[in-house]
Amino acid sequence: MNELLKAAYHPENFRETGHQLIDLLANHLAFAQSGQRAQTINLPNPDTEFEFWQSQLQPSSDQLAGMDFFQEVLNRAIAVHHPHYMGHQVCSVAPDAALAALVDSLLNNGGAVFEMGIVGTAMERAIIKKLAQKIGFDDGAEGILTSGGTLANMTALLAARQLKAKDHVWEKGQQSPLALMVSEEAHYCVDRAARIMGWGSEGIIKIPADDRFRMRTDLLESYYEQALAAGKEVIAVVGSACSTSTGSFDDLSAIGRFCQKHQLWFHADGAHGGAFVFSERYRHLLDGIAMADSVVTDFHKMMMTPSITTALVFKNGRHSYQTFAQKAHYLWNSQTDQEWYNMGKRTFECTKSMMVIKIYRLMHQYGDALFEAYLDQIMALSQRFAQMLDEHPAFEMACPPQCNIICFRVHPHEDEAQNDALNQAIRQALLEEGSFYIVQTNIRGRHYLRTTLINPNTNEQHLIGLMGRIEQLAGIA
Numbered sequence: 001m002n003e004l005l006k007a008a009y010h011p012e013n014f015r016e017t018g019h020q021l022i023d024l025l026a027n028h029l030a031f032a033q034s035g036q037r038a039q040t041i042n043l044p045n046p047d048t049e050f051e052f053w054q055s056q057l058q059p060s061s062d063q064l065a066g067m068d069f070f071q072e073v074l075n076r077a078i079a080v081h082h083p084h085y086m087g088h089q090v091c092s093v094a095p096d097a098a099l100a101a102l103v104d105s106l107l108n109n110g111g112a113v114f115e116m117g118i119v120g121t122a123m124e125r126a127i128i129k130k131l132a133q134k135i136g137f138d139d140g141a142e143g144i145l146t147s148g149g150t151l152a153n154m155t156a157l158l159a160a161r162q163l164k165a166k167d168h169v170w171e172k173g174q175q176s177p178l179a180l181m182v183s184e185e186a187h188y189c190v191d192r193a194a195r196i197m198g199w200g201s202e203g204i205i206k207i208p209a210d211d212r213f214r215m216r217t218d219l220l221e222s223y224y225e226q227a228l229a230a231g232k233e234v235i236a237v238v239g240s241a242c243s244t245s246t247g248s249f250d251d252l253s254a255i256g257r258f259c260q261k262h263q264l265w266f267h268a269d270g271a272h273g274g275a276f277v278f279s280e281r282y283r284h285l286l287d288g289i290a291m292a293d294s295v296v297t298d299f300h301k302m303m304m305t306p307s308i309t310t311a312l313v314f315k316n317g318r319h320s321y322q323t324f325a326q327k328a329h330y331l332w333n334s335q336t337d338q339e340w341y342n343m344g345k346r347t348f349e350c351t352k353s354m355m356v357i358k359i360y361r362l363m364h365q366y367g368d369a370l371f372e373a374y375l376d377q378i379m380a381l382s383q384r385f386a387q388m389l390d391e392h393p394a395f396e397m398a399c400p401p402q403c404n405i406i407c408f409r410v411h412p413h414e415d416e417a418q419n420d421a422l423n424q425a426i427r428q429a430l431l432e433e434g435s436f437y438i439v440q441t442n443i444r445g446r447h448y449l450r451t452t453l454i455n456p457n458t459n460e461q462h463l464i465g466l467m468g469r470i471e472q473l474a475g476i477a
């Protein structure tokens with residue numbers, strides 16, 4: 001064997017580097033989680049960052065060697081374990097799940113067909129069955145894991161189209177104008193899925209939201225009638241559990257009743273909030289979810305799992321086989337056989353990683369109690385933060401939060417446009433100094449700061465620190 005190849009595959013090289021790397025990562029965790037690391041994010045100019053990594057590919061004396069390479073990655077990366085990380089809906093991963101991801105990477109047992117993904121395929125079904133039971137589905141439920149909520153929502157809608165559309169679109173192409181109904185506050189991926197399926201903007205019927213940004217389910221009937229009168233074939237309603245911008249939960253029971261009445265597909269996008277099925281205290285946010293035909297939940301948002309690990313569950317397991325009706329003779333003999341163990345029949349992906357091992361490891365090692373403890377903690381902190389904002393005259397919220405996504409702003413000026421500019425400038429300053437990582441959003445034309453309290457290392461003191469820093473930057477401290 002060539003010397004390079006020998007080195008690349010040598011088990012002892014792996015052992016030595018692996019031990020060093022674990023030490024490095026454990027130090028990183030301790031440093032980030034304690035908040036000792038000065039910056040949560042150290043944001044460079046994108047071109048500067050590109051030039052650095054491009055130059056690293058050229059052999060030279062500056063080339064990073066050994067652990068210095070990994071250390072450099074850590075230094076330059078955003079530290080999602082830092083207690084001041086409270087931005088996007090990306091979790092600080094439980095380290096055990098990251099170790100499981102390493103096993104996935106090394107084994108490289110993809111899972112299109114059972115023989116290539118023996119362990120992962122079986123584990124995946126066990127996780128799906130477990131999630132289904134938590135949702136309130138019976139044993140007939142089936143599903144898949146797939147690469148993200150975006151793809152999972154699309155996959156569910158493809159099944160909906162196959163089952164509900166009058167025409168057989170998969171075979172004949174689209175004949176009539178199909179449409180779905182969804183809150184104006186829904187994640188953009190629902191809109192994107194409808195457009196990818198060729199429904200155009202006419203195929204997305206946006207239902208207005210109320211003052212807490214929940215779908216106005218009282219309007220479903222009239223919007224539905226208008227759509228029918230306009231010659232559209234409405235096949236589905238998508239409920240958001242919750243919406244992304246403000247974390248608002250649509251009334252899933254009301255949507256469920258409406259879909260039953262009109263025999264429409266009911267899809268629940270629980271990419272963020274679906275995790276609450278694991279909390280006795282908060283599962284009421286999802287009341288009605290068991291009426292859905294299909295449910296999406298991201299484990300990489302509120303289940304402490306590395307990206308990307310998303311579940312798509314169908315109440316009626318047979319529906320899971322309707323998404324794709326293609327033949328791939330080299331993989332399986334018959335497409336029509338409902339072989340649960342040949343996952344490629346039901347997933348967009350052909351090769352798929354053993355993504356399940358990350359969530360399976362956490363459930364196996366710690367049990368459901370881990371998720372319940374986590375959800376209850378971040379929710380208690382979120383409610384406390386909302387109270388602090390509410391009691392502070394300098395701050396206002398977009399709405400009282402239903403979960404751990406909180407949108408707020410300072411408003412010292414009479415002129416709202418000035419307030420918008422100020423909040424935008426504050427977020428930019430926080431990003432540049434790297435002290436806190438929060439994000440921003442535009443809600444009905446107004447600029448808001450946005451936090452997702454998704455990090456179990458964050459506590460009330462950190463939130464006091466954030467509010468104080470914002471006041472300083474606003475010049476109102």
Ligand SMILES: *Cc1c(COP(=O)(O)O)cnc(C)c1O
Pocket residue numbers: 089147148149150151187189240241242243244269270271272298310
């Ligand atoms: C995050 C999110 C998505 C997208 O999921 P990805 O895993 O990022 O692809 C879809 N819908 C909702 C409601 C979300 O919060």
